[in-house]
Amino acid sequence: MTARRDLLVLRTGTHGTPVEEYAEALRERLPDYDVRLARTPAAEREEIRDAGIVTGMTIDEDLLSRAEKMAVFACAYAGTGHLPMDALAERGVTVTNASGVHGPNIGEHVLGSILAFTRRFHVGERRQRRREWRHYQATELQGSTVTVVGMGAIGEAVLERLEPFGVETIGVRYTAEKGGPADEVVGFGEDAIHEALARTDYLVLACPLTDETRGLIGREELVTIDPDAVVVNVARGPVVETDALVSALRSNRIRGAAVDVTDPEPLPEEHPLWGFENVRITPHNAGHTPAYYDRLADIVAGNAERIAENGSTEGLRNQVHP
Structure with missing residues (x-):
């Protein structure tokens, strides 16, 4: 991929923490990037069309079909079994996860x-x-x-x-x-x-x-x-x-x-x-931590910088596909 410096954050948060905090953590770490937060379904459908890096808890096939330039999907969960991995593979999208955050x-x-x-x-x-x-x-x-x-x-x-x-x-x-x-x-x-x-x-x-x-x-x-x-x-x-x-x-x-x-x-x-x-x-609560978004942003921002430097999605941290 070309070294595009743009990153889209999808609207779904986790553990009751506003997803705005995740977007802000990424902006702090990536001052040279255009970090956008899609706060509505309509905004997600529109903003994802030209986003090079997309991050969020999940993405469905309908939203994926609108992603014309996405090269990386940075999943905000450690597990990726809920993602349409075959469809992501068909589009040549590199997938990373949040392993280590928890x-x-x-x-x-x-x-x-x-x-x-x-x-x-x-x-x-x-x-x-x-x-x-x-x-x-x-x-x-x-x-x-x-x-x-x-x-x-x-x-x-x-x-x-x-x-x-x-x-x-x-x-x-x-x-x-x-x-x-x-x-x-x-x-x-x-x-x-x-x-x-x-x-x-x-x-x-x-x-x-x-x-x-x-x-x-x-x-x-x-x-x-x-x-x-x-x-x-x-x-x-x-x-x-x-x-x-x-x-x-x-x-x-x-x-x-x-x-x-x-x-x-x-x-x-x-x-x-x-x-x-x-x-x-406990109600699936072990994963909650106030440091969640900061740790996740460290991983995603580090990969974004690596992509900007190398112009490639190879060798990203927590890469699970391909």
Whole structure:
């Protein structure tokens, strides 16, 4: 592509934060660029016609069909499964994602969930509501085994934050040979995962949703895992078979669960998961951070500068296609 210095921000924001903040963060980082924000559907349809770089949470095929000069779509989410990737490929559009933006905040969310179950804060909360001063037993995180499934930016952030706590860590990734910041790294083979689960005190799911990870944690896995284990899911709801999770909780086959994602999502009001005292539910909130747009703007602005310097979309940070 020619070194066009224009960038269009689509109107959909995330986490309740105005998308204007994202546009402003990009303007601060790209003073030589024409950074435009399309605030209405009509403005999106018009502005995208001559935009070279477009960024936003999503883009549909209708809007894409109007993009006559777009060379890059900078997705503002880490996942790109919701995008019309085939249509983008047909148009020769390079796609990047927001991988790495969520590492610190989701890492902290996971660590908080683990510590809450370790010190059994949910029991303390119940007794506080009842104004009941009565001691209860808690445990220590030190000496536990934590298995982290998925060793991308989020999984690595979790493992880094666990390091000072004196735990043993097992990482699960597609290519175990790549290793990573865990004491032991295994692949996605059924036998390897089951052997890891049999030693696991805290299971953290931080992997993308793929054909291989859909239903990864089902009945057999929840029977295999240590009955004193806690499941923490910050991946996607369908990575865990919901009925199997409910059954395991009812049968006391696991100590508890912290779920930021569910299947179905949103979780229906009448769903049995709401009723368990040993389940902590957050509404897909682990990804929220006030630093979201700043971190995302760092990635997108850096790529825009690289394009302006090289006149090419090759070698962009977080490039997922082509």
